[in-house]
Amino acid sequence: MTPVRAASGALTGTPLEPGVLAVSAVLVLLLAAAVAALIVQRVRRRRHDADARALAERLRRDAYHDALTGLLNREGFLHAAAGPLAEGGAVAVVDLVLLGAVNDTLGHARGEVFVRLAAERLGAAGAAVAVDGVAARLEGDTFAVVLPRVDGHDAHRAAETLRERLLAPYVVEGVRFEAPVVIGVAADGPWLADVPAGAERTAALLRRADVALAATRDGGAPVRCYEPSMGERAARRLRLIRGFSAAVARRDVRVDFQPVVSLGERTVIGVEALARWDHPELGLLLPDEFVPVLEATGQIGELTSFVLDEALAAARRWLDRGMRLSVAVNVAVANLGNAGFPDEVAQLLDAHRVPAELLTLELTESGVSSEREVALPVLRRLHALGCRLAVDDFGTGQSSLAHLRRLPVDQVKIDKSFVLGMGTEYGDVAVVRAIVEMGHTLGLQVVAEGVEQAAVRVALAEMGCDVAQGYLVSRPLPALGFDEWLDTLDVRQGEPGTAAGPRTLIA
Incomplete structure (x- = not known):
């Protein structure tokens, strides 16, 4: 008897067969493998739980912190x-x-x-x-x-x-x-x-x-x-932001026209198109209130498109009546940053059949100064269309002689604050004279805004200023009112015997 058999027999009283021993060994191995698998599974679960907690913590931190600075968001x-x-x-x-x-x-x-x-x-x-x-x-x-x-x-x-x-x-x-x-x-x-x-x-x-x-x-x-009053202004601004598109659709936003007169001959040569908003609750709003809001919210392009369309439609009506009047439209910095803006202008000119030289686009001096590199390609394309370009509010920003020489502009408009002060301030007279001389040196037409006194008009003419606009000539008028104002002017027709030409209106 072998030792194993002897021992087995001693315990059970019955000798174990080799096959039974093999099955027992397999069962022991299976049990050990199951226990080992259970231990591995528990270790993996704990590791997975730890990873999951770490991931959740990282995601929570990322959700509440700025990735660039590590500060809270x-x-x-x-x-x-x-x-x-x-x-x-x-x-x-x-x-x-x-x-x-x-x-x-x-x-x-x-x-x-x-x-x-x-x-x-x-x-x-x-x-x-x-x-x-x-x-x-x-x-x-x-x-x-x-x-x-x-x-x-x-x-x-x-x-x-x-x-x-x-x-x-x-x-x-x-x-x-x-x-x-x-x-x-x-x-x-x-x-x-x-x-x-x-x-x-x-x-x-x-x-x-x-x-x-x-x-x-x-x-x-x-x-x-x-302060609570600031909240009231913010609520007013929000009302303007939310209501603008609907106001355009309802025609609550309109375009008024202010005449532009040649100082030498005192003839009406064009108009400036000015947006007005007849708000049903806030009353008549001028551009100074709603244009900055539209610029801040990116809606200024919609306003520019509307004013352009209205202005060119008016220019077409006047052409059909034998009056060749240019129209000037204010353009925001955001428009000049839009590479598609020149194409839009070209399409509107074609749609209304208005020669490009009858459209003047006015740019603020401060806007062109701050965004010159962005605006320059668009300005060049607009100028290539044949449109005239004007720098508005000149004298209040940072433009210089060298700066103007690099821009494809045709006209400078002296800021009205200087023109209004000409009657009382010698300094303003000197500023206006310097701008007129500088503009002519560059071959630019010079326009004086804010002309309200006859003496100022005479002084501007003596300086050689080319064009004037202001309340002395007329306030901005709605389209119908402007047409009625035109009908009150003296008219000089073309030379006898020549083909019928545009009428010259004497203001």
């Missing part, structure tokens, strides 16, 4: 600011107003370097004014910070200190940039009494800080605290 700020603001405080929105210049000068990659530098400086500056570590990048070079446990006065003072620390120049790739830095502030107050604490209250403060920031862009102090 807008959504993260709404949640993180709730704690520090529980005992009162304020939210400040900081706009460095510089990213566009860095991008245009050095490219977007260097723009990202600037944003990171700004975020680092904001963190250091915030620590000095007790920002409590809650700061966010909202978009571009616009940031938000919490000013905890301060009232409106202290919040304004803290924001001014924050701005002073952010004003130091930035150096990117060896190029020095100075950030203007404007800040809007909204502090806790009675107007938040019905707003629940937490993210909702933070959102209310952030919205009002944005409104205060927008007020800084309208001029005045670079740090502004929210």
Whole structure:
């Protein structure tokens, strides 16, 4: 008897067959494999759970943080600011107003370097004014910070200190940039009494800080605290934004015409087309109120197209009546950044059968100065169509003799503030005279806006100014009223015996 058999027999009393032993060994191996598989499965599950938790944490962080700077994003700020603001405080929105210049000068990659530098400086500056570590990048070079446990006065003072620390120049790739830095502030107050604490209250403060920031862009102090009147203006702007397209469709937006007169012969040679909005609730709105809103929201192209269409339709009516009057239409910087704008102008000229030389496109001096490189190709294409180009409000911006020489313009319009001052200010007379002489040196036609006194008209004519417009001739008139005004003018026909030509209207 073998030792195994002897042992087996001793335990069971019955010898084990070799086949039974083999089955037992297999069962043991299977059991061991199952236990091992179970252990591996549990280890993998724990590892998977850990990976899942890490992934969830990373996704949560990404959802609440800005990838470029590591600061909170807008959504993260709404949640993180709730704690520090529980005992009162304020939210400040900081706009460095510089990213566009860095991008245009050095490219977007260097723009990202600037944003990171700004975020680092904001963190250091915030620590000095007790920002409590809650700061966010909202978009571009616009940031938000919490000013905890301060009232409106202290919040304004803290924001001014924050701005002073952010004003130091930035150096990117060896190029020095100075950030203007404007800040809007909204502090806790009675107007938040019905707003629940937490993210909702933070959102209310952030919205009002944005409104205060927008007020800084309208001029005045670079740090502004929210006031209820600002909210009223913001609501008015929102009403204009939402209602503009419908107003155009209803013809609540119209085009008025102001005559342009040759100073030498006192003949009407054209008009300027001016948009007006007959708002059913707000009354008559002039361009100074609604054009900036449309520019900010990208709707200015719709207005320009509407005015162009109306102006060229009027020019066609006058041609059909034997009157060759040019029409001038104001063009925004955004139009000049649109490569398709010259094609649109060409199509409208063809549709109305108006010669291109009867259309003058007026560009603001400040707009052309700031966006010259972007606008120049479009200006050249418009000029190649045969359209005349004019620089409007000349004398208030940064244009120079050298600057004008590089632009394909035909006309400069002296800003009306100088013309209105000619009756009382010798300095304004000198400015107007200098612009007339400079314009003629460049071979440009010179137009004086805001002519309201006969003595000023005489002085302009003596200086050699070419064209005038203003209330002395006529206020802007609706289309029907302008046609009636034309009918009151003296008319000089072409020479006897010649083919019938355009009528000359004497104002």
